[in-house]
Amino acid sequence: MNIFRDKESNVQSYARHFPVVFSSAKGSWLYTQDGQAYLDFLAGAGALNYGHNNPVLKQALLEYIEKDGLTHGLDMYSEAKAEFLDVLQRYILGPRELDYRVQFTGPTGTNAVEAAIKLARKVTGRSNVVAFTNGFHGCSLGALALTGNQHHRGGAGIGLNGVTRLPYDGYANVDGLALFEAMLEDNSAGMDKPAAVILEVVQGEGGLNVASNTWLRALASVCRRHDVLLIVDDIQAGCGRTGSFFSFEAAGIKPDIVTLSKSIGGYGLPMALVLYKPQYDVWLPGEHNGTFRGNNHAFVTAAKAITTYWSDEQFSHHIMERAKELKYALSQHVERYPTLFAKVKGRGLMQGIACQNGAIAERIARECFALEMVIETAGPEDEVVKFFCPLTISKEELATGLERFEQAIENLAPKLLAKAS
Structure with a gap:
């Protein structure tokens, strides 16, 4: 020790x-x-x-390594990436009628969140983002600004701005959605119209608070009416943790942007991605970059995990x-x-x-x-x-x-x- x-x-x-x-x-x-x-x-x-x-994922990885499969390739094309994208479409996105483009970011959840909020700001031309009480989205500065926990926020060493905090479903018996819509419709409310709203369907670090399906549908409706993008952070609650592959499936909503990391790599290998509707794919080549945004070992185990556990x-x-x-x-x-x-x-x-x-x-x-x-x-x-x-x-x-x-x-x-x- x-x-x-x-x-x-x-x-x-x-x-x-x-x-x-x-x-x-x-x-x-x-x-x-x-x-x-x-x-x-x-x-x-x-x-x-x-x-x-x-054992199933380990065997797939060992076979890939044994044949000298590509380990690191930045964002270049690879067989492993092609296989993962194909499997993701066939078993996850297609059956759920989710038409998403896939962006591979740096390999952590906070990297995915940073990319998601940058994209929302670029798409809308607005800078403010709405986040919720007890939310946790990561510890890099952009993601940390969205995070509610004071212990983590205290490590920033700088002001964390550009975020409006609203009550989560059930928080302090306050109707946060009514407040949100009233502020959107009131030019004197003092809230800059947001580029996006970001939330966890189940707040992992915040105490396992669960948003009801009714509340989620109402939030999606408010966002749609006011041209605000809806981002679901499914980094901890996704990949089956709540029973379905995505945590939002039971609510019947289709977020504009979804972030995934943690178990998306299947084997515990670092991997993160952002899913978003095709009309929001407005990045210029290399505009959001990162050396490790193509973990081919994780592509292999991620594809195997999906075919093994999510084909039925x-x-x-x-x-x-x-x-x-x-x-x-x-x-x-x-x-x-x-x-x-x-x-x-x-x-x-x-x-x-x-x-x-x-x-x-x-x-x-x-x-x-x-x-x-x-x-x-x-x-x-x-x-x-x-x-x-x-x-x-x-x-x-x-x-x-x-x-x-x-x-x-x-x-x-x-x-x-x-x-x-």
């Missing part, structure tokens, strides 16, 4: 919560260098939807079955310990249990780690224990994780309940 303490920056965060050295991983499990097994309910913060070292409804059905089991178990804890827990939040395999305060959530997450389970917290005060297992998790593995979580509660309950009273 000394090398990490001596050489690595103080900016590290996850290592502080999980202070062991991991050496290997498989499926839903992480293994330390001495062979200790931890059940993974973090899944790379959503980058490992198909689990660690997924079986995987989606599996996710929703596990989601029901998770929701039922968490609901039982809320009912049993109302002084510790407030409610179950989230959707699909993007759920969590809201504790009465952040201290309770932190104690429980720490006790889960002592019971060899990796799980994190989310929300404005880190008050939500966030269940983010790989989507490929088996019924038995999910049950094991829920048993360990229950054991953590039982271990802590006497002290927590005494303190609460």
Whole structure:
């Protein structure tokens, strides 16, 4: 451990919560260098939807590497890119009647968000962007301006401007959409007409807040009536995390722009992209650039992930079955310990249990780690224990994780309940 303490920056965060050295991983499990097994309910913060070292994806990657397939090619044409684009169209975009162009950005989610807001501003000629309370969109300056979390915003070192913040669905019992439309129609409201609205359908870092389908349709309607582009940030909630490939499918909306990263690469390989309607493809060649905007290894595993898991409804059905089991178990804890827990939040395999305060959530997450389970917290005060297992998790593995979580509660309950009273 000394090398990490001596050489690595103080900016590290996850290592502080999980202070062991991991050496290997498989499926839903992480293994330390001495062979200790931890059940993974973090899944790379959503980058490992198909689990660690997924054997199908690994084999496709190994075969590609063995034949000396192109690794790095900037944005040049490659067989791997062609295959990914073809598979994306055949299995994802086409069946959902989504007519999108595909832009490959730098390989992180914040790169995709930066490109999306730049494009919206270029298309409309307007600079203001509307974002929502508790939203999280990344930590580079443009994306950080859209992000609500003060801890992250505090690291900017500069003013974060060009954004109007509105209440998310259900926030403080305020009708944010009525406020938004009233401000758009009032020349004295003081809000510059925005180029775009950006939102997460399920707010991952913000506490697993879920936008209702009714609210999403109403927001899409407001944007359409006022010529404002609608951007859905599906970096964490997409690629099946909520049960369908895109988080917005149940609402029946078709966003103007969609950002994807994290699990779009399939194997945990860095990859990000922006989808947008063809009429908005107004970039000049090289106008938004980046050295690593064509990860061919990720193209290979991404294409394989889509053909393996999204060619029919079986995987989606599996996710929703596990989601029901998770929701039922968490609901039982809320009912049993109302002084510790407030409610179950989230959707699909993007759920969590809201504790009465952040201290309770932190104690429980720490006790889960002592019971060899990796799980994190989310929300404005880190008050939500966030269940983010790989989507490929088996019924038995999910049950094991829920048993360990229950054991953590039982271990802590006497002290927590005494303190609460």
